[in-house]
Amino acid sequence: MSRGPGSKIDESDKTSTDSDRQFVTALARGLEILQCFDAEERMLGTTEIAQKTGLAQPTVWRLCYTLQKTGFLSPVPGKDKLQLGTAAIALGAAALAGQDALEVVRPMLQAIADRYQVAVALGRREGDSIVYLLRCQGNSPLLMNLRVGSRIPLFHSAIGWAYLANCRPEECEQLLADAAASGKLTDEAELKTMKQALARYPARGFVYHERPKYQINTVAAGIKLPDGERFVVSCGGPTSLLPTPLMFEEVGPLLSQLTRELQPVLLLGKDL
Structure with missing residues (x-):
């Protein structure tokens, strides 16, 4: 199956991505985490993200930490959850423009x-x-x-x-x-x-x-x-x-x- 924008990397894609030296798996996984958030699910915990992506919990923790440091995710005050950060919102606004x-x-x-x-x-x-x-x-x-x-x-x-x-x-x-x-x-x-x-x-x-x-x-x-x-x-x-x-x-x-x-x-x- 051809992989459309925003699609999850699953087992059927591994052969093509593993053999593609230009493909950055860590970047793809980070983008996959960002795509877990939408209009209905604006706040997610790392356990929920791990369930949605199929990634291991330690991997999700590291990626979410990096996304927070770069402004693409931010913690929800008073809750053990994350939400899209200002960098992600700015990127979306640029796309909509x-x-x-x-x-x-x-x-x-x-x-x-x-x-x-x-x-x-x-x-x-x-x-x-x-x-x-x-x-x-x-x-x-x-x-x-x-x-x-x-x-x-x-x-x-x-x-x-x-x-x-x-x-x-x-x-x-x-x-x-x-x-x-x-x-x-x-x-x-x-x-x-x-x-x-x-x-x-x-x-x-x-x-x-x-x-x-x-x-x-x-x-x-x-x-x-x-x-x-x-x-x-x-x-x-x-x-x-x-x-x-x-x-x-x-x-x-x-x-x-x-x-x-x-x-x-x-x-x-x-x-x-």
């Missing part, structure tokens, strides 16, 4: 969110997750508390399925095979539903994902740029606001049209 195109995209997403009183998000893949770059919400108290920076599982969500649907067939098969081998995709019923959604994507222009247990329906579509980079957009909310017929007849096609409108905006935004 180059994302002017997102401000052009925002009102386009917000218009759909307001129209249906649901949530619309734009994301990009990092490892086995889709990370929200933008999230717009309509006036509904029933929506999940997700935000920019939230990580959505690649293999268990509409927005993740949309990403897979926009991969080359051989790339998609490799991602699915790696996920199955690592235990991230073991539910045969879910796998069958996902493959059906991927197969129907070319004709529909979107994937549909329903979660009856939570009464939530979602559609999502992908945006491919000429350099191979891919973005994904999703629209989801309570089934009371987004019943299945509405998703297929109106919201899905609307989202597919939105991706066609966003493609040139995001392409030009790479040069802003």
Whole structure:
């Protein structure tokens, strides 16, 4: 599997990284620790970090100490936990400063969110997750508390399925095979539903994902740029606001049209 930005170094990567003399493993492990923090988990202890990364506790202690000394992590006052430090925040701010195109995209997403009183998000893949770059919400108290920076599982969500649907067939098969081998995709019923959604994507222009247990329906579509980079957009909310017929007849096609409108905006935004 090709390693996307922000992905964890696992056993399947060891052969390539061990033979790559330019690859600095210690640096990669430090970055992996920083990527454990997100909008939902802003404070973590070293034991939690070790569990998330699979690194040995002494290694985590040394790396966290170094990250604290360089300002990328800082202790949480009164708690035995760490949080992102000023250096990490400054780096994130510098990255966002180059994302002017997102401000052009925002009102386009917000218009759909307001129209249906649901949530619309734009994301990009990092490892086995889709990370929200933008999230717009309509006036509904029933929506999940997700935000920019939230990580959505690649293999268990509409927005993740949309990403897979926009991969080359051989790339998609490799991602699915790696996920199955690592235990991230073991539910045969879910796998069958996902493959059906991927197969129907070319004709529909979107994937549909329903979660009856939570009464939530979602559609999502992908945006491919000429350099191979891919973005994904999703629209989801309570089934009371987004019943299945509405998703297929109106919201899905609307989202597919939105991706066609966003493609040139995001392409030009790479040069802003």
